[in-house]
Amino acid sequence: MNDEAKSNCPARTDGEPTATRAAVPMVIFVVMLLLLFLGAVYFDHHSGWFDAKVYSPYVSAEQLELYQPKSGAAAAAAQGRKVYETVCGICHGVDGMGKPNQAPPLAGSEWVNGAGFHRLAQIPLLGLNGSFQVEGRDWNLNMAPMGAALSDADLAAVITYIRTSWGNKAGAVSADDVKAVRAVVGGHPAISAAQLNSIPE
Amino acid sequence: MKNGFSVFMAAFIALGLSWCGFVLGPVEQLGTAKQTSVLNSSDTYPVQRSGDATLGLQVYRASGCAACHTEQVRQDGVVCEVVLINTGKNAAVVSNLVSTLKLDGLTKDEADAVSDKITTAGGKAEIRIVPVGTDIARGWGVRRSVAADFLYDYPVQAGSLRAGPDLANVGARLPDLNWQLVHLYAPAAVVKNSAMPPFRFLFELRKLGDAPLPDALQFPKEFLPPAGFEVVPTPEAKQLAAYLLSLRADAPLYEAPFTPVTTKP
Numbered sequence: 001m002n003d004e005a006k007s008n009c010p011a012r013t014d015g016e017p018t019a020t021r022a023a024v025p026m027v028i029f030v031v032m033l034l035l036l037f038l039g040a041v042y043f044d045h046h047s048g049w050f051d052a053k054v055y056s057p058y059v060s061a062e063q064l065e066l067y068q069p070k071s072g073a074a075a076a077a078a079q080g081r082k083v084y085e086t087v088c089g090i091c092h093g094v095d096g097m098g099k100p101n102q103a104p105p106l107a108g109s110e111w112v113n114g115a116g117f118h119r120l121a122q123i124p125l126l127g128l129n130g131s132f133q134v135e136g137r138d139w140n141l142n143m144a145p146m147g148a149a150l151s152d153a154d155l156a157a158v159i160t161y162i163r164t165s166w167g168n169k170a171g172a173v174s175a176d177d178v179k180a181v182r183a184v185v186g187g188h189p190a191i192s193a194a195q196l197n198s199i200p201e
Numbered sequence: 202m203k204n205g206f207s208v209f210m211a212a213f214i215a216l217g218l219s220w221c222g223f224v225l226g227p228v229e230q231l232g233t234a235k236q237t238s239v240l241n242s243s244d245t246y247p248v249q250r251s252g253d254a255t256l257g258l259q260v261y262r263a264s265g266c267a268a269c270h271t272e273q274v275r276q277d278g279v280v281c282e283v284v285l286i287n288t289g290k291n292a293a294v295v296s297n298l299v300s301t302l303k304l305d306g307l308t309k310d311e312a313d314a315v316s317d318k319i320t321t322a323g324g325k326a327e328i329r330i331v332p333v334g335t336d337i338a339r340g341w342g343v344r345r346s347v348a349a350d351f352l353y354d355y356p357v358q359a360g361s362l363r364a365g366p367d368l369a370n371v372g373a374r375l376p377d378l379n380w381q382l383v384h385l386y387a388p389a390a391v392v393k394n395s396a397m398p399p400f401r402f403l404f405e406l407r408k409l410g411d412a413p414l415p416d417a418l419q420f421p422k423e424f425l426p427p428a429g430f431e432v433v434p435t436p437e438a439k440q441l442a443a444y445l446l447s448l449r450a451d452a453p454l455y456e457a458p459f460t461p462v463t464t465k466p
Contacts, residue, residue: 052230053456055347057278066309067279069240069330069453069460096243165243166346 076172080161083154087146088124088162096166103138103141104134107166116201117173121159121181124150132193145190152178219453231348240453250447257444260437261358262402269364272351274342274450276457279336280305281312286325292349295324303329342370344457350450362380365397372446379419381433381442390424403438406430 048054050191051061058064070078075126098105106112111120111134127145131138148156153175163170185191236245250258261267282305288295302315312328317325332344346369375381380391386404388395389450404418409429416439417431426432434442453459 050226050230052234052348055345055456057276064456064458067281067330068455068458069328081241081243 016180072100075165076160079154080157080159083150083158084161087150088158091143096162096168097132103143104137104139106162107168109134112162113168113170114201115170117159117163117171117177118181118199119196119201120163121155121173121178122196122199124155124158124184125178125182126185126188127190128193128196129190130192132142142190147182147186152176152182228358234348234352236352237349237454240455240458246452246454247349248293250353253440253443254272254447255353255444257440257442258354258358258448260441261444262356264403264441265373266368267358267360269360269362269397270359270366270368271352272357272367272369272448273346273359274336274344274367274369275334276332276337276345278332279306280331280333281307281309282329282331283307283312283315283319284327284329285319286327289323289325292325292430295319298322299324313390320453327460330458332457337365339366340374341367344369344450344453344459347454347457349454349456368445368448369450370448372449376446378442378446381445382418382438383420383424385438386418386432386434387420387424390421400438403435403441405433405435407433 005162045059046056048056048058048060054061054064058067068078084092088106091104092098093103096105096107111123111160123143125145128141128143131140133139146155156173156175156178159178161171162168163174224395236247238244239246283302284304285295285299298318302318303311304315307315316326316328334345336342337344350369357447382404384391384395384397385400387399387401388397406426407414407430409431413431414433416433418434420426420432453461
């Protein structure tokens with residue numbers, strides 16, 4: 001009786017049972033590597049490298065940059081904005097409101113919104129010296145000439161930008177227009193308001 | 202329990218890592234988001250809502266609108282199309298060339314190649330960026346929704362179920378105040394077979410005075426209120442309508458670029 005009961009029990013051993021060592025099947029490594037690869041492909045197509053500006057369907061910042069609308073009028077506007085913010089905005093303010101004792105406002109300025117561009121174009125081209133009035137306020141400053149630093153296309157883009165931004169509604173200026181102005185006045189020292197007023201708009 | 206400390210640390214690290222990924226990361230990326238500028242323009246986006254519209258967001262929330270409406274437009278892809286602006290001097294050559302070229306459904310590289318061909322022939326072409334997708338084909342929006350669209354929404358009413366149409370751009374799609382109010386009072390009056398429940402508790406049915414109030418709703422003929430009565434919106438209805446009209450996700454942004462149709466020559 002006692003022997004029979006004993007034979008139904010598993011043999012007693014000391015301590016808890018432990019597994020012996022066994023090799024992990026190779027197929028598990030293969031499946032893991034495959035999943036890792038698929039994950040990496042998905043990451044490459046969908047993560048945008050965690051850039052806050054990159055949303056699907058764009059997969060990278062470079063592709064997003066490529067798809068920015070940049071042709072025709074839109075391209076000129078983008079270029080004008082870029083030139084303005086790097087060159088002009090330092091004194092005139094990126095909002096076009098000017099800065100006291102540094103530069104007059106361009107938004108709403110009668111110099112910017114003139115019917116023609118011949119006076120306006122000469123200001124960035126040659127610089128401006130002495131006293132002048134903007135919207136009834138007196139200014140007496142020296143503006144550095146930018147004609148040597150900026151190409152005709154850049155000058156045209158930035159003049160168009162200031163004439164069409166912040167509520168300004170004047171017409172666009174082409175690179176050929178600027179070229180024509182430069183051909184006439186290029187090399188002239190900084191101009192004064194009185195000289196500007198003596199030429200037709 | 203054996204290894205209690207290890208189990209605790211494993212759980213702590215697993216939860217901590219997912220908290221970093223789902224909470225800390227997004228806050229780090231977008232927590233300090235500010236107004237951005239509209240592409241190729243000096244305008245900023247989004248514009249702060251009017252007071253009425255800000256209160257309207259809470260009416261929207263309280264009325265459970267987000268249970269059936271989303272505020273997120275999806276975009277499946279982006280294509281380019283090339284538009285001929287002028288033919289230049291060799292009009293015949295350029296128009297012949299253009300008629301042989303595929304001008305829409307292009308990738309950016311293909312569009313650049315086509316544009317170069319036209320330019321070489323003496324014409325002038327513009328490349329237009331056109332978002333595509335089923336939501337956009339339905340007219341629900343012009344581009345996908347991005348984080349900037351929700352800058353002034355608190356809480357964001359993105360929604361997840363579409364028993365009704367998407368409202369991300371409803372202010373641009375349906376800009377008529379009276380339409381919005383009539384639609385809230387009696388959806389079937391303006392949208393045939395609408396499944397939307399009427400929100401009449403936002404309105405008052407009033408006895409007509411000497412003259413109709415200026416605020417009173419203008420109904421189509423078949424849906425007029427009983428004779429001698431008029432329907433007047435409560436302040437909540439006006440706030441909700443103001444909020445709906447303020448939902449305009451139609452500005453081109455750097456992160457969701459497109460060429461606005463208004464610049465079409």
